[in-house]
Each structure stands twice: as structure tokens, then as C-alpha cells.
Amino acid sequence: MQLAFLLYKYFPFGGLQRDLVRIAQTCQQRGHRIRVYTLSWQGDVPEGFEVVTVPVRSWLNHRRYKKFTRWVEADMHRRPVDRVVGFNKMPGLDVYYAADPCFEDKSRRLRKPWYRYSPRYRHFSAYERAVFSPAAKTELLMISATQQALFKQYYATPEHRFHLLPPGISPDRRAPDNAAELRVAARQKLGAEFALPADGLLLVQIGSDFERKGLDRSIQALAALPEALRARTRLVALGSDDPAKMQGLADQLGVGAQVFMPGGRADVPDFLLAADLLLHPARHENTGTVLLEALVAGLPLLVTEACGYAHYVLDADCGRVATQPFDQSAFNRLLAEMLASDRDRARWHDNALRFADETDLYSMPERAADVILGSTA
Structure with a gap:
């Protein structure tokens, strides 16, 4: 036909x-x-x-x-x-x-x-x-x-x-058996590109239409981190959008050198393995496929309740969901708490991979x- x-x-x-x-x-x-x-x-x-x-x-x-x-x-x-x-x-x-x-x-x-x-x-x-x-x-x-x-x-x-x-998550987003080795290689590659310190924390946000996806909220949360955490942290936003407004906000808040917007990328799986946290504080989002792409890669998430797929984060217990109406101060606190706890992030990673194995995504x-x-x- x-x-x-x-x-x-x-x-x-x-x-x-x-x-x-x-x-x-x-x-x-x-x-x-x-x-x-x-x-x-x-x-x-x-x-x-x-x-x-x-x-x-x-x-x-x-x-x-x-x-x-x-x-x-x-x-x-x-x-x-x-x-x-x-x-x-x-x-x-x-x-x-x-x-x-x-x-x-x-x-x-x-x-x-x-x-x-x-x-x-x-x-x-x-x-x-x-x-x-x-x-x-x-x-x-x-x-x-x-x-x-x-x-x-x-x-x-x-x-x-x-x-x-x-959901229709592409199988190539799933964490492979050698994910730990690939993470080391990806962090070395991306660390050089985005000035990530050896002990650095990498935040990634994925999606075009930066305003609707809430990139400004992520930048404000980065700037509000305690000084020691903020110095170690980099935020990379992937997506096809004009970066000028968001870069201006980052510069104004004193984190311009820690925020990168390299456009759309074909190596998204590398970012999902290398990152420590996915941010998606969207203002409105019908579903949010990227949430599940992060989940099946084992990447903990911090998202807003406005995302249609936010319930999967709760179902899998693989991160935190900021409730509506959005409160920037509360979101800032959630980010700081998640980055401060290596133990919680490891637990969320394991929970995500277990859920990905047991659920049709x-x-x-x-x-x-x-x-x-x-x-x-």
C-alpha cells in the first residue's frame, strides 16, 4: 500500500x-x-x-x-x-x-x-x-x-x-552492558569540550524551544547553588534555538562560563551516559520523551510536574519532580540536594535501570x- x-x-x-x-x-x-x-x-x-x-x-x-x-x-x-x-x-x-x-x-x-x-x-x-x-x-x-x-x-x-x-524510546538510548566504561570515555571527551573539572558535575538539558523547556529556570538554579557545588558544575543545553537570551541570563547571573549551548547534537547517548543529572523544568510539555531516554540510560532526573511523562520519574523512583505551580526557590533547593548526595544519585540510577528492564517503554x-x-x- x-x-x-x-x-x-x-x-x-x-x-x-x-x-x-x-x-x-x-x-x-x-x-x-x-x-x-x-x-x-x-x-x-x-x-x-x-x-x-x-x-x-x-x-x-x-x-x-x-x-x-x-x-x-x-x-x-x-x-x-x-x-x-x-x-x-x-x-x-x-x-x-x-x-x-x-x-x-x-x-x-x-x-x-x-x-x-x-x-x-x-x-x-x-x-x-x-x-x-x-x-x-x-x-x-x-x-x-x-x-x-x-x-x-x-x-x-x-x-x-x-x-x-x-512510549517509543529508541533502543539505542538504553544503557549497554559496558555503560560504566563508556561513561568514563564520554566524560573525558565532553569534559575537554565543556571545561568539566575532574570532580565536576555535569547537568544536561535536551530540547529545542529553550523558553518552553525552562532553560532559564535551570540557569537560575545553577547560579543559586552553594559556592562549592556551583564551581564544580557545568550545564549543557542541547537543542536548536537561538542561545543569545539564555546566554545573556547566564552572564548576568555570573555563570556564563559554566553554561554551554552547542545546538543540536547527534551524540546524545554520550551525554546521557556522561551526565550526573538531567534537568527538564518545562513550562508545558505534552509528554517529554527525553525524560524516558534519560531514564533508560540510568540518568537521574529533576523535572516539573508539567511534563506528561513526569509520573514515570515517580513510578521508577529515579529522581525528583517539582510540583505545580512552579516555585524557583523550591526547584533550586531540589537541585542542590540532588547534587550533594552521591548516594541518592546512585540509588536513582539503579532504580531507573531496573524500571527500564521491567516496563514497556x-x-x-x-x-x-x-x-x-x-x-x-
Whole structure:
């Protein structure tokens, strides 16, 4: 069968983008052809994928997305497909992968009432309704039970259309048998690159959109550490974002030489093995795949309750979760306590690896492919 996957933008270090590739490759391995429609594609194209870059333009995102939908519909009319799988909300989808949170809920909770009269609101509200309304036929691949409840609340979507998936952590994120040796090598390599002292503590934060991921909160917590701990500690933030604002904050707080933002990296597993703690104080996060990538690598975590996957940190007892509403002083204290206790970090490391062995955190691509291909019958 010919499958069409729709995604507005592809870049190699995005979590949604990686999910698309893994799900599409799973379908491909089962004998099906893959065509991807996108506005832009950065990076290598997986073998056997047909990538169609849709040639539409507009200064406004919602107008560009409407043009994208029309262009893709016309192209699929000329070159039919058997199934349409969307990774952004839009009309005409047979299957939707729900990585984005409920737009209607965010609009009502986080925006002023007048926002709902804007063209932008009308566009995204209509596109979400086209996917989740009771009249729609779209099968829904869910990665957050919390978001599933919100969609049902706003749209009365029938229960049978929801398919709650397990996480889909890539097996290469798991700590290998020789993880201790690899950690030593990774710390030597990264220590030279990021000026990490021999007895240093390495904090890592992973994810683009530094403001939403709460990098400013991490920088403030680093600056608030007791002097002896602060001198030993380095913070590396990986992700595709402009570092100027966050670097300015670090300089202002006197820790500019201890904060590094090298962009997106392909050697993320090295960081997960070399680091002493993963920070993810996100303001809002539908799931937070990076939390589980750290967990299966045995890396203790300090995260906010706003992350959909924060409950796994509690389930595994592999770190600490800062409660909502966020309190910077409380977060600062948690970081200082976690860095001060080698014993606790060792316990969290062991707990994480045990949980990773006992829990299905990996089969999302296979389960998603089951729904996509099963619904073609």
C-alpha cells in the first residue's frame, strides 16, 4: 500500500520528527511505500522515502498551513494513496499522531477571551475540530492520557477512536552492558569540550524551544547553588534555538562560563551516559520523551510536574519532580540536594535501570503501525 505522512516541518533533532521516521520505517519494513509531504525537510532522507516539499508561501503560519492542505489534497488526487497519516492537525486525515496538546484547552486557559475572535484561532480550532469531532472518522494515536481526556471533554470524541500508545524510546538510548566504561570515555571527551573539572558535575538539558523547556529556570538554579557545588558544575543545553537570551541570563547571573549551548547534537547517548543529572523544568510539555531516554540510560532526573511523562520519574523512583505551580526557590533547593548526595544519585540510577528492564517503554512505533495498517482493511 501507498501511505502518505503529513508534517509541516522536518528537522533531525525534533522528537515529533523522529517519531514520524520510526513509525514510517516500521510500516516500510512491513512492505508498504512511504511518501512524506512537508513544507521543509532538513537532514538526510531515509532510504526508500519519497519526500515531497510542498511549494506554498505565506507570511502567516495559518495561511501557509491552509495552502499546504489544499496543495497536498490536489497532489493526492492526482497520485492516490491508501492511507493519510497526519503529524499535525488538519482535515482529511485517516490517522492522527497526537503529539501536540489540545489547542482549545490552551486557548481557553492561557489566552484572553478576545483571542477566540482572531483568524489564527479560527484556523487552528477548525483544524483540531476536523480531527476530533464526533463526525470525523480519524483514528487517534495518543501518547498522553491527560490530553486524551481533554480532547474528549471539548469534542465528545468517541472512545473507540482513541488508541493510547506506550512510549517509543529508541533502543539505542538504553544503557549497554559496558555503560560504566563508556561513561568514563564520554566524560573525558565532553569534559575537554565543556571545561568539566575532574570532580565536576555535569547537568544536561535536551530540547529545542529553550523558553518552553525552562532553560532559564535551570540557569537560575545553577547560579543559586552553594559556592562549592556551583564551581564544580557545568550545564549543557542541547537543542536548536537561538542561545543569545539564555546566554545573556547566564552572564548576568555570573555563570556564563559554566553554561554551554552547542545546538543540536547527534551524540546524545554520550551525554546521557556522561551526565550526573538531567534537568527538564518545562513550562508545558505534552509528554517529554527525553525524560524516558534519560531514564533508560540510568540518568537521574529533576523535572516539573508539567511534563506528561513526569509520573514515570515517580513510578521508577529515579529522581525528583517539582510540583505545580512552579516555585524557583523550591526547584533550586531540589537541585542542590540532588547534587550533594552521591548516594541518592546512585540509588536513582539503579532504580531507573531496573524500571527500564521491567516496563514497556519501547513499542510505540510497532503499536502505531498496527493501527495505521489495520485501519486500511
